[in-house]
Amino acid sequence: MRTPPLPRWPATWPSAWVAPLVLAAAWSIALVNEPELAAQRGLVFAGGPFVLLAGLHARLGGYLHAPERERLLPLPIEPARHFQSARPAHRRGLALTIAAGVGAIAAATLPDVARCGWLLADFLWLALAAILIEPGIAGVAAYAGRRFPAGHWITEAQRFGAGGWTAEEAAVHLYAPALGIGLATLVAMPGQLTLARLAERGAASSQHWTLLAAPMLAAVLVRVTAGRLYAAGLWEAVPWLSEATRRLAGTGAPAPRPAFVAHMHNPVLQLGATQLLRLCPLLRLRLVALVAVSGWLVFRDLPPDAPRIALWCALAALWLSPLQVLARERRRNAALLAALPLPAPERTGRLRGLEGALLAPPAALGAFLFVRWL
Secondary structure, eight states, X not given: OOOOOOOOOOOSOTTTTHHHHHHHHHHHHHHHTOOOHHHHHHHHHHHHHHHHHTTHHHHHHHHHTSHHHHHHTTSOOOHHHHHHHHHHHHHHHHHHHHHHHHHHHHHHHTTOHHHHHHHXXXXXXXXXXXXXXXXXXXXXXXXXXXXXOTTOHHHHHHHHHHTTSSOGGGTHHHHHHHHHHHHHHHHHHHHXXXXXXXXXXXXXXXXXXXXXXHHHHHHHXXXXXXXXXXXXXXXXXHHHHHHHHHHHHTTOOOOOOOHHXXXXXXXXXXXXXXXXXXXXXXXXXXXHHHHHHHHHHHHSSSOOOHHHHHHHHHHHHHHHTHHHHHHHHHHHHHHHHTTSSOOTTGGGOOOHXXXXXXXXHHHHHHHHHHHHHO
């Protein structure tokens, strides 16, 4: 009999999936501006880990940071089920990130199929290492996120890593993601060098093939032990992490509402605008970035190529991502507005005015770019 999945809460940061797309688009522009294959290999080696690192915290959030971990922890649920319930979201996020990297390389190198194939091989070898090692990041974070006896080497590492900025038990969460991607880069490096030798000389020795395979076996070992490390630390790590998160969040007092929101005549629109500004950080910066890139594409002498179009689309998606927040809050707003003397369309919780305000900038800028380069 198949075990039913554990319940899940809405994602705390629904826009995090856009980060790999924005970084991959910028990476693609750097690749297309470099004509030499050797230099492009260097960009894949240096930029690939940053593409994988973008959105990593959101991909791994389901293992320890997600609200369901804290709320389901008192129940008699095996750690293996907690671990399995976080894997689907992790896999989807990792698949999206890898697809963004593949698309960036393809957009920068095609129609040169041979060059595209070698660069994709380098990146996919790194992606394979990340697939094996990323669950180990959650396992190590759970195991090292506990309180250890005084004088234990992990206790000393926690004290050194926290630096007074966060709880010592939660310090591992500051470093484990970057160190995990660094380990994946180190594991993939010998294989990438072997692939470079194949591209240059058409052959590789047995030592090169050993260097290609042996580090990946170490990554397999990390993957096999990830679940055991996670099970050993889950019960203690989640409470310490939740407490540290609350301390960093402050007193819980909401941010002050901007003055222009108070001058809105529609109370439903006031509610939606307040939610949007509090739940979606850096909205102005997102709009400035979209307008700046649009102006850059307009005043260039050449029409935008695929990587630059991808960058514009990624920034437009970043600006539009608050639509997910509005959709997530729709049912809660409907319950809040149901008892108020408002017209029936407004009691549904759907904020059409805000949705239109979010859709207008990318639609207008996209139309202007289309007319400019038609």
